[in-house]
Amino acid sequence: MDMQTSLLDRLFDSGLLIDTGVEGLYGRSGAFEDVIARFERLIDAFGGADGAEAMRFPPGMNRAHFETSGYMKSFPQLAGTVHSFCGGDADHMNLLQCMEVNGDWTKDQKATDIVLTPAACYPLYPTIAKRGRLPAKGGLYDLQSYCFRHEPSNDPARQQLFRMREYVCMGTQEHVTEFRQTWMDRGLEMMAKVGLDVTMDVANDPFFGRAGRMMANNQRDQNLKFELLIPVTSAAKPTACMSFNYHQDAFGAKWGLNLENGDVAHTACVGFGLERIALALFARHGMDIALWPADVRKTLGYQD
Amino acid sequence: MKQKIRDILGKHGGLPVPVETLADDADLYAAGLSSFASVQVMLGIEEAFDVEFPDNLLNRKSFQSVDAITRAVSSLVGNAEAAE
Incomplete structure (x- = not known):
């Protein structure tokens, strides 16, 4: 039996995840959901004072906006x-x-x-573009949504329907790259506080096909994407639990996002894979939350 | 070969300036070649020269300038001839 099946079996046996008969499509127990809710409050504790505008969209988006996004150019294999x-x-x-x-x-x-929404921030860009030019201080938004990616797997950390919490920043190049750096620092600090071992590495998106290999190489060469990796099913191949993406002016140009002076906005986003973080916590500290280390429980607000 | 490459750049590069105004060593990314357009240029060149870019050439540097593309294509055409 491989490690992945074994963690998934332990999650099923403990009732934390509920089998539906489809790989990557699971129910969640109250205890599992509570961990996610508590981790989201930890995110709020780190990012809440930044004054992001919160928006919540359902897990489906306008097909016309999806088409404009160009998602099918890059990830046709993942779309639903x-x-x-x-x-x-x-x-x-x-x-x-x-x-x-x-x-x-x-x-x-x-x-x-x-x-089906492929990433929590996708419905945001056309919404903001419709408002007209960005305010002088730029834009900062807080999003969370279930997202769909068609990649069936028995790795519990690779689900087809999962939640992504995101902060998206729009502004000048300096502004958005500083935002990204701030969250890379915060991400390391947050994961240390909940007792998780992390590594930060440059990364690429799973672009489709041969053209995609060039897109992936370009993304890496330019340090556009970083991931915070945490062991979930394997210590040798840790799982990306946060990502930090600088889009340059690609989304700004595509959606017509402009700064107060008319320049095309640069954008960046930081994403939390909420199920993956919860799974990392269960894999590291065990299936019984009552037995998690006292400092981790305290950080997440559990009463002892 | 350079003219053929310039024609492909004109067709697929989506550059905001005419290709003729750019020197052979001009930085195409600085001139406005986007990441996605560079992929289109790559595919256009593969079709026109009947070559396939190997992994180690599928990067920004290979498409940095007309000179860089010429070097990459030359190495591939050379390999194809040597293999025949």
């Missing part, structure tokens, strides 16, 4: 679209007959205007 039955009575009869004989009833489903 929402399709529905749009036919009449005769189509309904055909549908039921097809299901009756275990046929492929999904092939006649029609695309809706909704696409």
